[in-house]
Amino acid sequence: MRNQLAVMALVGVLVAGAHGAAKKAAATPLDGQSSIVIVFKDGHKQSFSMLDIARIEFEAVPASTAPANALSAPAVTPGRDHFLGKWEVGEGDGGHFFITLNANGEAEKTLGAHHGTWVVVDQEARISWDDGWHDAIRKVGTKHEKFAYEPGKSFSDTPANVTNARMTSPKPL
Numbered sequence: 585m586r587n588q589l590a591v592m593a594l595v596g597v598l599v600a601g602a603h604g605a606a607k608k609a610a611a612t613p614l615d616g617q618s619s620i621v622i623v624f625k626d627g628h629k630q631s632f633s634m635l636d637i638a639r640i641e642f643e644a645v646p647a648s649t650a651p652a653n654a655l656s657a658p659a660v661t662p663g664r665d666h667f668l669g670k671w672e673v674g675e676g677d678g679g680h681f682f683i684t685l686n687a688n689g690e691a692e693k694t695l696g697a698h699h700g701t702w703v704v705v706d707q708e709a710r711i712s713w714d715d716g717w718h719d720a721i722r723k724v725g726t727k728h729e730k731f732a733y734e735p736g737k738s739f740s741d742t743p744a745n746v747t748n749a750r751m752t753s754p755k756p757l
Contacts, residue, residue, distance in 0.1 A: 662723050667702075667709040669754035671721060673730040674747020682752070683719070683730075685709060710739060721749050 619631045620640075671683045681695035691700040697715035704710070709721040716735030720743075721728055728749040733741060 664704045670752045671749050672752050673749045676745030
């Protein structure tokens with residue numbers, strides 16, 4: 585009788601332990617991570633529950649000030665789809681006009697020669713207009729600028745003017 589009681593007690597403990605482990609496993613995310621730990625330069629650590637975090641943002645740090653062992657996010661470089669759409673750009677004399685970059689490589693503008701073609705080279709949209717002028721729309725920091733080059737000049741020459749460029753309607757039909 586004593587052996588039966590001992591066996592039943594042991595089974596009870598095992599069942600209770602298995603039940604507790606199952607509850608804990610169900611509450612833990614599938615990847616086993618339930619918190620993120622940040623280690624600061626001075627060596628102290630701070631832990632944050634993953635359930636409390638909506639998103640994590642990284643600000644750019646100049647390479648000269650970043651520690652050698654710091655993780656760095658890959659630079660996001662604009663591709664072809666980034667430039668598709670209608671852009672409001674400066675005229676150089678204070679006015680503005682619109683440039684539309686179409687998916688078929690055709691470009692249109694509301695000033696001067698209305699037709700041109702465009703390609704992406706070195707992460708910038710390079711537009712060649714039928715009248716010989718050519719423009720580049722470049723991402724400069726967090727904004728875009730339009731660089732205008734007169735006929736006979738290359739994209740590496742000094743531009744005739746540089747103005748702001750702003751996307752007004754992405755990816756036209």
